[in-house]
Amino acid sequence: MSNSRSLPKRERILDVAEELFALHGYDGVTLRQIAKGAGVDVALASYHFGKKLDLFNAVFERRAALLNSARQDALRACQLSAGSEGPSVEQIIEAFLRPLELAQETGDPGWQHYLALIAYINNSPYWGPRMMSKLFDGLVGEFIAALRKALPEARDEDIYWCYHNLSGALTLTLAQTGRIDKLSGGKCRSADFEAAYNHMIPFVAAGFRQVCGRGTSS
Amino acid sequence: MSNSRSLPKRERILDVAEELFALHGYDGVTLRQIAKGAGVDVALASYHFGKKLDLFNAVFERRAALLNSARQDALRACQLSAGSEGPSVEQIIEAFLRPLELAQETGDPGWQHYLALIAYINNSPYWGPRMMSKLFDGLVGEFIAALRKALPEARDEDIYWCYHNLSGALTLTLAQTGRIDKLSGGKCRSADFEAAYNHMIPFVAAGFRQVCGRGTSS
DNA sequence: CGCACATTTCAACAAGCGTTGAAATTTAAA
DNA sequence: TTTAAATTTCAACGCTTGTTGAAATGTGCG
Numbered sequence: 117m118s119n120s121r122s123l124p125k126r127e128r129i130l131d132v133a134e135e136l137f138a139l140h141g142y143d144g145v146t147l148r149q150i151a152k153g154a155g156v157d158v159a160l161a162s163y164h165f166g167k168k169l170d171l172f173n174a175v176f177e178r179r180a181a182l183l184n185s186a187r188q189d190a191l192r193a194c195q196l197s198a199g200s201e202g203p204s205v206e207q208i209i210e211a212f213l214r215p216l217e218l219a220q221e222t223g224d225p226g227w228q229h230y231l232a233l234i235a236y237i238n239n240s241p242y243w244g245p246r247m248m249s250k251l252f253d254g255l256v257g258e259f260i261a262a263l264r265k266a267l268p269e270a271r272d273e274d275i276y277w278c279y280h281n282l283s284g285a286l287t288l289t290l291a292q293t294g295r296i297d298k299l300s301g302g303k304c305r306s307a308d309f310e311a312a313y314n315h316m317i318p319f320v321a322a323g324f325r326q327v328c329g330r331g332t333s334s
Numbered sequence: 335m336s337n338s339r340s341l342p343k344r345e346r347i348l349d350v351a352e353e354l355f356a357l358h359g360y361d362g363v364t365l366r367q368i369a370k371g372a373g374v375d376v377a378l379a380s381y382h383f384g385k386k387l388d389l390f391n392a393v394f395e396r397r398a399a400l401l402n403s404a405r406q407d408a409l410r411a412c413q414l415s416a417g418s419e420g421p422s423v424e425q426i427i428e429a430f431l432r433p434l435e436l437a438q439e440t441g442d443p444g445w446q447h448y449l450a451l452i453a454y455i456n457n458s459p460y461w462g463p464r465m466m467s468k469l470f471d472g473l474v475g476e477f478i479a480a481l482r483k484a485l486p487e488a489r490d491e492d493i494y495w496c497y498h499n500l501s502g503a504l505t506l507t508l509a510q511t512g513r514i515d516k517l518s519g520g521k522c523r524s525a526d527f528e529a530a531y532n533h534m535i536p537f538v539a540a541g542f543r544q545v546c547g548r549g550t551s552s
Numbered sequence: 553c554g555c556a557c558a559t560t561t562c563a564a565c566a567a568g569c570g571t572t573g574a575a576a577t578t579t580a581a582a
Numbered sequence: 583t584t585t586a587a588a589t590t591t592c593a594a595c596g597c598t599t600g601t602t603g604a605a606a607t608g609t610g611c612g
Binding site: 125126156157158159160163164 | 559
């Protein structure tokens with residue numbers, strides 16, 4: 117749809133599928149639309165990826181490792197910079213969110229489509245349970261462990277509900293629906309991830325502290 | 335799918351469509367699946383509602399007025415019980431969320447499907463901008479006005495971003511993906527709306543206060 | 553070149569899609 | 583009961599879907 121004509125065709129299929137799946141969902145996109153967008157015959161998608169569902173999975177998995185290691189690095193870094201008492205809630209949330217922004221800074225518009233695809237999958241009662249755990253639960257567990265250490269008085273149950281709230285705010289941000297643009301009369305823009313995270317980090321950190329106890333004063 | 339066989343067929347079509355659209359999205363459901371679930375011929379959906387898109391809209395609009403007036407009542411009530419300085423942030427958030435729980439208490443499982451459908455639409459970059467504003471923006475504006483009054487030092491931009499975070503946390507809750515069940519090892523349950531709101535209200539209120547100034551002490 | 557192999561297109565398939573006009577049935581009033 | 587209208591089913595339409603086997607094209611090596 118929006119990609120350089122000279123890339124290998126296999127990658128172009130992934131790029132177009134990524135964009136269309138993120139916008140219309142799995143069933144809202146046909147292999148023919150993807151093929152047309154990539155300037156390619158329909159059968160080529162089947163040749164490279166097999167069934168439609170396999171293509172969907174390939175798109176979802178393509179950038180997952182990169183995203184996970186960026187987040188992992190950010191968590192490790194803030195754990196090192198903090199002393200033995202561990203990083204603050206803000207630092208942990210920051211390590212969770214900022215890598216998503218770095219991904220955007222590469223200039224590859226595909227990253228934004230990919231994040232919107234994650235939002236689609238995570239919010240779907242059908243796809244969410246089938247696809248999210250495998251790729252993301254491991255790292256999420258590490259972040260939650262870090263949060264538990266930063267909030268020693270918290271009950272486990274409270275931490276999970278707070279993480280749920282964080283995940284929801286993030287998901288709606290990644291979905292890029294443009295609703296906040298209209299509601300705010302243009303004062304806020306969905307595409308401005310930096311502004312979104314600048315507001316989300318103190319918002320979520322305050323929520324964690326309220327629900328899970330004051331935590332380390334940092 | 336799950337509905338009494340004796341209801342008028344037109345209502346049964348709406349009920350089944352509601353459930354299936356919420357689970358699989360607009361394109362993931364066929365009129366034939368809906369008809370089969372309702373124990374009805376395919377053509378009957380067209381007779382009552384016209385095109386597939388009209389049925390989708392009918393499902394979305396059916397419960398909107400009821401939900402809006404329940405929320406409106408809750409807001410009015412907390413505004414009356416508060417003095418001239420207006421209700422606190424917590425009270426406003428509570429008026430925004432609790433009516434969703436009351437809907438559940440009617441015992442009609444359709445309400446839960448309807449809320450999941452709202453989550454699907456609100457999180458969709460395609461449907462969100464096309465469908466949410468018309469039915470919900472008016473009332474949301476009233477809630478935001480109330481929040482602005484409770485947080486007099488806040489900049490408009492900050493209030494909208496905070497509302498965005500609230501909307502995201504709520505949306506993921508309504509979607510009922512069951513992800514928190516798995517993550518928490520069963521300590522938290524997606525279906526437990528009361529627990530979700532009990533955690534969400536103080537979480538979100540603290541976030542508002544952190545980002546938008548302390549507000550009235552209540 | 554000539555040969556093997558990967559890539560890409562072509563053509564077609566059976567199945568399922570939304571939609572519609574006409575027939576059958578039920579409902580309700582006279 | 584007769585009659586008209588509303589509801590529901592039946593049967594079919596033209597079109598699109600995902601998928602596949604065979605043909606065509608491109609690529610790199612001897």
